[in-house]
Amino acid sequence: MPLHTVKSYEEELGLLDNKIARMGGIAEHNLGQAFDALQRRDPRQAEMVIVADNAIDALEKDIEEQVIEMIARRQPLADDLRHVMAALRITSDLERIGDLAKNIAKRAGAIAEVSHPKPVILGLERMVELALKQLKTVLDAYAERDADRAIQVWRDDQQIDAMYNSLFRELLTYMMEDPRNIGLSTHLLFGAKNLERVGDHTTNIAETVHYLVRGEPIRDDRPKADNTSSMLVETHD
Amino acid sequence: MPLHTVKSYEEELGLLDNKIARMGGIAEHNLGQAFDALQRRDPRQAEMVIVADNAIDALEKDIEEQVIEMIARRQPLADDLRHVMAALRITSDLERIGDLAKNIAKRAGAIAEVSHPKPVILGLERMVELALKQLKTVLDAYAERDADRAIQVWRDDQQIDAMYNSLFRELLTYMMEDPRNIGLSTHLLFGAKNLERVGDHTTNIAETVHYLVRGEPIRDDRPKADNTSSMLVETHD
DSSP, X not given: OOOOOHHHHHHHHHXXXXXHHHHHHHHHHHHHHHHHHHHHTOHHHHHHHHHHHHHHHHHHHHHHHHHHHHHHHHOOOHHHHHHHHHHHHHHHHHHHHHHHHHHHHHHHHHTTTSOOOHHHHHHHHHHHHHHHHHHHHHXXXXXXXXXXXXXXXXXXXXXXXXXXXXXXXXXXXXXXXXXXXXXXXXXXXXXXXXXXXHHHHHHHHHHHHHHHHHSSOOOSOOOOOOOGGGOOOOOOO | OOOOOHHHHHHHHHHHHHHHHHHHHHHHHHHHHHHHHHHHTOHHHHHHHHHHHHHHHHHHHHHHHXXXXXXXXXXXXXXXXHHHHHHHHHHHXXXXXXXXXXXXXXXXXXXXXXXXXXXXXXXXXXXXXXXXXXXXXXXHHHHTTOHHHHHHHHHHHHHHHHHHHHHHHHHHHHHHHOGGGHHHHHHHHHHHHHHHHHHHHHHHHHHHHHHHHHSSOOOSOOOOOOOGGGOOOOOOO
């Protein structure tokens, strides 16, 4: 059995973090590109995002294999074990974010021929900008082991939820105004829901970073401002 | 360090499987109850499902702690390691299924005052029945280490996807017929999407069971028949 030489183990953890940073970078990029494809109505760009998701899946597999190999060979304890488990957890959230970006790209492809209502696209644009900023910040918080920034990301998710609530209402109103808007609006509604879920996964990563650094979960109940599941928009005259 | 006595380790694995079986049982129960609350328009029952989800979250935490403790103390290798990693993965999918059931319950609460269109509820009922059957079968496949049944579950997910596609079209048509249906239909649309995602998590579990038993992933591309993301229902006259 190989010796647990500190330097070499640190190198392996460094390699793991490096892979996570790359995975996060691609997820960020794909999410931005997916929205760009939707906004510019460019099915070719949408197709590129769908293909690029393979790189995220491959990195997930790679990281998982490294983690299992490290646990089996190094048999890490305490902090080291917490580190590799955190890596595994963050990887799983990033893979889901990649899937959500891919789903937005598919929808972008489907509605590329239809012109969009400006205010709704502006609303989606603000949502995607905040989702990207949150994702970037939480990846930095992981790289720098910064629990305070993780808490900040966790708190700010409420803003994404609030934007989703408002877009949800807007899109339903738009559908009601004219049934011909329903096909398009449904895609935009699922797109907005995808962004809200990107925010949730980013929040999960923030919780993981906090636990990794401080060894305890974030106190307080998680702020959850998406209440559309229990909201019935009044549709009766 | 305690000796790796075979019997005691087997007991720990048995305890782990027992917790997964319980978690799966509650997830199944909650999903069925959530749909029942929706169908019977019973906000009280919906509320009970939402509260019952706490038991699933508590079991997830419990299983995670046991897995980490087992890895740290037992330092399992090869098959044993694969077993605890599979447990961790299945737990994560069951937790997500619990969340999806809870979300259906929230929507049931929101639309409890509104009467539903019969054909759509029948469509949802068939979908929930199949989703429950698949979930039950995959949990049995895990308990019995039955890779063939896991493959069957994996294949049959296409049927859930096909039902979702058909419901998706039906609900959009229903919205177009009368804008007053839009609020209700949006909830039913997200509810159907939740069931389609329950199917995806069940398929993930099937993949985990197969890998656990056979030591290799299921060959073939995964059958994926939900194409609503790239489908634009014709809404122009």
